[in-house]
Amino acid sequence: MRPMNGEDVTKAVDGCLAVLGPVAGRDWEGVRGSGLEWSCRKTVEHVAGALISYAGQLAGRPQDAYTPFGIEIDEGADNAGLLEVVRTTGALLAAAVRTTPPHVRAFHPYPFRAADREGFAAMGVAEVVLHTRDVAQALGVAYEPADGLAEAVLGWLFPHVQPGPAAWPTLLWATGRGELPGRAPVTEWRWRNNLVLPAERLDLVGLRPAVARDLRLGGDGGLDWLEGGPYEGTREAAGFMVKAYEGGVHRPEFGVFALVRKEDGRAVGGIGFHGVPDEDGRVEIGYDLVEGARGQGYATEAVRALADWALARDDVASLFATVERENTASQAVLGRAGFARVSEDDGSGAEFAYELRR
Known part of the structure; x- marks a missing residue:
């Protein structure tokens, strides 16, 4: 990194x-x-x-x-x-x-x-x-x-x-100081610091491309992780974010966030979006926690903070998430955060779908 x-x-x-x-x-x-x-x-x-x-x-x-x-x-x-x-x-x-x-x-x-x-x-x-x-x-x-x-x-x-x-x-x-082949001239510009969303015990710290790239390659992203972190889901999400950045379609506010505990500055998990909202304002989220941080309400707190921020925007009308049928703990997290299950339990699918509307 x-x-x-x-x-x-x-x-x-x-x-x-x-x-x-x-x-x-x-x-x-x-x-x-x-x-x-x-x-x-x-x-x-x-x-x-x-x-x-x-x-x-x-x-x-x-x-x-x-x-x-x-x-x-x-x-x-x-x-x-x-x-x-x-x-x-x-x-x-x-x-x-x-x-x-x-x-x-x-x-x-x-x-x-x-x-x-x-x-x-x-x-x-x-x-x-x-x-x-x-x-x-x-x-x-x-x-x-x-x-x-x-x-x-x-x-x-x-x-x-x-x-x-x-x-x-x-x-x-x-910064409007030169030309690049195939790109229109820049006449207005701003740099962008990362977004941090505060929750009660956590900060949701937006990952920059350099941090995401390091996580994708097996590093710690400069974060002080709780033992066992980061979880594989966070590394995978970081990889998708890097691809979006390299492809020129990354919107930083709809990226990946590290869950950083306020009391000691240690990262305990990740949460983020699987892309930008579609034309109907629908966007998918995902999250995970280091094993040692589970069962303490961190995931619920993080999902609520992310949902509150997203649904306050004009371009987001609903959030959805998919959870494996066997993952009852994650299903309970979504339920506590206000999500409702919208898929039928007919035994035909490996996952349940949950949604939270504005």
Whole structure:
């Protein structure tokens, strides 16, 4: 797996300083960043402001808004001094990422009003590499980020974007900065942090493509699993999610979620959708639990949380699930969550079908 971390932020900043440092003596104020309304100077100031803002969000962990502070560059600071500010704010974000516990989230508006440490690291890296490119191109110098950074940003912030033949051109295309053969130009874009749905004792943590790929390949996805996890159903669901991502049809909110226990941060199972809602607003769900977490009501809690979220949407009218005839425990979970059995028990089928309507 390729998780985002503080070292990635440092690597991105080092690359920025390496390419812009040698041209710091040039006029940045009188030249606009490539494709931007800002000058090169203003663009680099924006990078420093974004880095310190993300560090502040992780340190203070506000849940409803940005912490109301900003950054001010000393009057008279030259371009070399501005790059030192970028170095410093990058170091602060890297430190905040390293010291923030897993699954702690703070406010960020896009698109689900929260991000975790990996999300803030990825956003910081994205700000650095994209705007370094904007400034470098405007000043006529070559730039490409360090190996792996563009691919990591795509996997952690652009799960809705089909991977291209190379990561850096794909990231430039996805942010309206370039072209890809066979794809229409991008004129509006947003990155997407993962969705987390809170329940009473659990958080339903949306899996990013990089995490799903690691689970599919037999890894732990960077999660601290209860002994015996993840269950095979979660790995299989992660594999289907990766196929959808690689095929360009993945909708992150209708993906797979890890069930993470709030009391200790341990993953105890998985839940998710088998695809997007059909034209009638019908969508199938599935779930499983690590054996040691069964019999404690976690599955019922997770199904209720997922159903409440889904049925509050305009594009979902009903949820359904299929359960093997012998799996009476799972049938009881669906019953407690409000699902009704809609298949006849005539002994002809291996599974029962359950449905919950809005």
